[in-house]
Amino acid sequence: MAKLILDGIDDYIERHLPRRPDVLHEMESLAADEDFPIVGPQVGQFFRMLAASTGAKRVFELGSGFGYSAVWFALGMPAEGEIVLTDHDGGKLERADSFLSRLWLNGKAELLPGDALAHFRAAKGEFDIVFNDIDKQHYPEVVELAHERLRLGGFLISDNALWHGRVLDDEKDEATAAVDEYNRLIAEHEGFENVILPVRDGLSVARKIELDESLWLPGVGD
Numbered sequence: 001m002a003k004l005i006l007d008g009i010d011d012y013i014e015r016h017l018p019r020r021p022d023v024l025h026e027m028e029s030l031a032a033d034e035d036f037p038i039v040g041p042q043v044g045q046f047f048r049m050l051a052a053s054t055g056a057k058r059v060f061e062l063g064s065g066f067g068y069s070a071v072w073f074a075l076g077m078p079a080e081g082e083i084v085l086t087d088h089d090g091g092k093l094e095r096a097d098s099f100l101s102r103l104w105l106n107g108k109a110e111l112l113p114g115d116a117l118a119h120f121r122a123a124k125g126e127f128d129i130v131f132n133d134i135d136k137q138h139y140p141e142v143v144e145l146a147h148e149r150l151r152l153g154g155f156l157i158s159d160n161a162l163w164h165g166r167v168l169d170d171e172k173d174e175a176t177a178a179v180d181e182y183n184r185l186i187a188e189h190e191g192f193e194n195v196i197l198p199v200r201d202g203l204s205v206a207r208k209i210e211l212d213e214s215l216w217l218p219g220v221g222d
């Protein structure tokens with residue numbers, strides 16, 4: 001993956017993260033061996049802190065792989081928390097279950113093999129955090145679905161928001177155009193406030209707000 005941040009800076013940030021369970025190191029090695037994309041420890045630590053600081057009790061993940069990002073969320077959630085993992089590769093979810101079990105986190109997890117968007121459409125109740133990491137061409141579909149399913153003040157987070165820097169390309173392939181469209185939809189959505197953090201491959205963080213909340217920002221609507 002093309003890096004958006006200098007290697008030295010990335011390493012520096014990682015050296016200044018808190019200690020993490022060995023299981024997470026093992027999952028990182030597995031991802032490297034299999035060349036499988038995971039969010040990595042910087043984003044993971046952010047997820048744990050976000051879940052803990054918002055008291056998140058319900059998290060929905062679209063595209064969970066073998067559960068690395070889900071482990072981080074679950075580590076920050078209270079004992080009664082619930083996290084839904086989805087992936088169309090059921091074998092990956094079985095591995096996720098085994099990793100979660102080793103950290104006694106599997107009691108919080110519901111594993112749903114199949115199309116993440118179909119499961120998300122069928123999901124009942126409100127979520128505190130929605131994490132989107134599916135195939136990029138489907139990103140724009142997630143915006144309204146997530147807005148409907150998040151509680152007020154809840155977060156929609158999407159990985160790969162800068163897509164290796166390709167969002168700046170004049171000629172965009174399908175995946176890049178979809179990520180770019182997602183970023184536009186979020187930025188223009190009156191029901192979200194947002195920021196794209198240039199961590200790893202870019203992390204879009206959006207918070208659900210009252211539809212007229214933006215009117216109260218100083219200088220807006222004067």
Ligand SMILES: C[S@@+](CC[C@H](N)C(=O)[O-])C[C@H]1O[C@@H](n2cnc3c(N)ncnc32)[C@H](O)[C@@H]1O
Nearest residue numbers: 038039063064065068069087088115116134135
């Ligand atoms: C980038 S990986 C997920 C990594 C994981 N979030 C982590 O950081 O540990 C993307 C995963 O999403 C799955 N996926 C992609 N599109 C999907 C879809 N529409 N429905 C279900 N799973 C999907 C892929 O099988 C893959 O395992």
